[in-house]
Amino acid sequence: xxxxxRVVVTGAAGQIAYSLIYQIAKGDVFGADQPLVLLLLDxxxxxxxxxxxxxxxxDCALPLVAGVVPTDDPAVAFKDVDAAFLxxxxxxxxxxxxxxxxxxxxxxxxxxxxxxxxxxxxNVKVLVVGNPANTNALICSKYAPSIPRGNFTAMTRxxxxxxxxxxxxxxxxxxxxxRNVIIWGNHxxxxxxxxxxxxxxxxxxxxxxxxxxxxDAWLLGEFITTIQKRGAAVIAARKMSSAMxxxxxAGDHMHDLWQGTAPGEFVSMGVVSDGSYGAPKDIVFSFPxxxxxxxxxxxxxxxxxxxxxxxxxxTGSELLEEKAEALAVCKH
Numbered sequence: 556x557x558x559x560x561r562v563v564v565t566g567a568a569g570q571i572a573y574s575l576i577y578q579i580a581k582g583d584v585f586g587a588d589q590p591l592v593l594l595l596l597d598x599x600x601x602x603x604x605x606x607x608x609x610x611x612x613x614d615c616a617l618p619l620v621a622g623v624v625p626t627d628d629p630a631v632a633f634k635d636v637d638a639a640f641l642x643x644x645x646x647x648x649x650x651x652x653x654x655x656x657x658x659x660x661x662x663x664x665x666x667x668x669x670x671x672x673x674x675x676x677x678n679v680k681v682l683v684v685g686n687p688a689n690t691n692a693l694i695c696s697k698y699a700p701s702i703p704r705g706n707f708t709a710m711t712r713x714x715x716x717x718x719x720x721x722x723x724x725x726x727x728x729x730x731x732x733x734r735n736v737i738i739w740g741n742h743x744x745x746x747x748x749x750x751x752x753x754x755x756x757x758x759x760x761x762x763x764x765x766x767x768x769x770x771d772a773w774l775l776g777e778f779i780t781t782i783q784k785r786g787a788a789v790i791a792a793r794k795m796s797s798a799m800x801x802x803x804x805a806g807d808h809m810h811d812l813w814q815g816t817a818p819g820e821f822v823s824m825g826v827v828s829d830g831s832y833g834a835p836k837d838i839v840f841s842f843p844x845x846x847x848x849x850x851x852x853x854x855x856x857x858x859x860x861x862x863x864x865x866x867x868x869x870t871g872s873e874l875l876e877e878k879a880e881a882l883a884v885c886k887h
Contacts, residue, residue: 559590559621561636565667566643567595567625568604570795571684574802575640576608580617584810585638592622596632597643629670636675638813640805641667641695644685646796656686661881664691668698677702680812680849683709684805688742689825689839690877694885696827696839705851708812709825711738711746711841713797713804717782718748722755725778726767732756733764737843737857738782738823739832740870741877746841747866748782750774752857775862816846821854832859832867838874 562579564572576593578584585591593612597605605625612623626632633639644660664683671679679702683692688709696707718736723729733755739747750768754761768774789797811822821843828840831853844851859867 557589559592560585560638561592561594561634562638562640563594563596563632563636564640564642565596565632566685568597568601568608569642569646570798571642571802571805572640573608574799575642575805576612577615578802578806579640580612580615580620582617582619584806585813587619590619590621592624593620594632594634594636595623595625596629597625597627599627602627629667630674633667633670633674636671636679638809639671639675639679639681640684640809641681641691642684642805644691646686657690657877657880658884660685660687660691661694661884664695665698665885668695671695672699672701675699675702678849679706680809681707682805682809682812683707683825684801686742687877689841689874690881692825692839693827693878694881697885704827707827707839708808708851709742709839709841710801710805710808711742711823711825712808713801714738714742714746714748714782714785714841715823716800716804716807717785718750718778721778721781722750722753722764722768725773726755728755728757734761734820735843736764736823737821738841739859739863739867740834740841741874742825742841743870743873744783744787745866745870745873746783747863747870748779749859749863750778751860751863752843775860779866811846812849812851815848816844821845824851826851826853829853831855832857833864833871834867835871835875838871838878840871840874 692709719733736753737749750764753764825839828834830836834840843854
């Protein structure tokens with residue numbers, strides 16, 4: 556068997572982590588033959604709850620778990636980690652604006668960036684789940700200058716999964732038949748879900764989603780707004796945020812980062828922008844990427860519908876605004 560890797564999950568006593576830890580520990584993310592040590596970080600008041608989570612991990616009797624370390628100390632949690640799921644953040648509650656979240660959460664990610672810089676392996680792969688995820692990833696990377704910027708990614712996989720599911724439901728096909736739905740921009744209500752490059756398998760053949768759906772008004776209207784507002788719709792129905800689907804998306808994101816993408820397939824993730832597709836540089840912007848040897852590459856040369864271009868501009872502007880606010884908060 557391979558030697559164990561060290562994986563940290565922050566906010567480990569919370570809702571998302573509760574679903575995520577099981578996927579990781581079972582082998583769904585890093586592979587069925589990859590043992591791991593789980594480092595579970597939360598804040599001091601949550602240590603009692605975390606103790607219960609640790610009991611449950613032991614009671615699952617999962618053969619890949621080589622050790623579990625619950626802690627409220629970032630220095631312990633980030634020590635020599637190979638992979639980091641930064642889930643812990645102040646959650647968005649009903650009626651809350653993203654801006655309310657920004658100032659509270661940016662400070663958390665500054666501290667975690669500094670801890671990663673000091674204690675983690677330099678090739679650590681860091682996935683930011685806690686919102687506002689794109690800007691938190693940017694700040695985290697800024698305060699971890701010894702770790703390559705490309706190692707910090709933000710989760711827009713939940714939005715991509717939502718998009719695939721909506722298309723599959725519309726066409727009455729299994730979700731596995733829908734590929735290459737793109738999420739551009741921010742994981743927020745300005746994100747731009749795009750099926751322009753997506754395909755669906757019909758009768759054993761890959762067909763463009765637009766040709767299969769035959770309803771551009773829906774694809775450029777209700778489809779987009781449904782995905783943009785899906786998080787709020789779940790909160791309204793469940794009175795809590797979408798934890799199970801977020802955990803599944805975090806697992807999917809890290810799985811692909813670790814194992815690579817299938818040939819001809821790309822996935823969406825927030826990565827540091829190089830200005831591709833006219834996005835502003837030096838923000839964390841969601842692009843379609845392919846992954847090989849744990850390195851992502853933005854897919855180039857895809858066509859973007861003219862009707863979507865102003866939306867891409869708007870989501871880029873929002874991210875520039877968030878960046879400015881976040882940097883101002885970090886100065887204090």
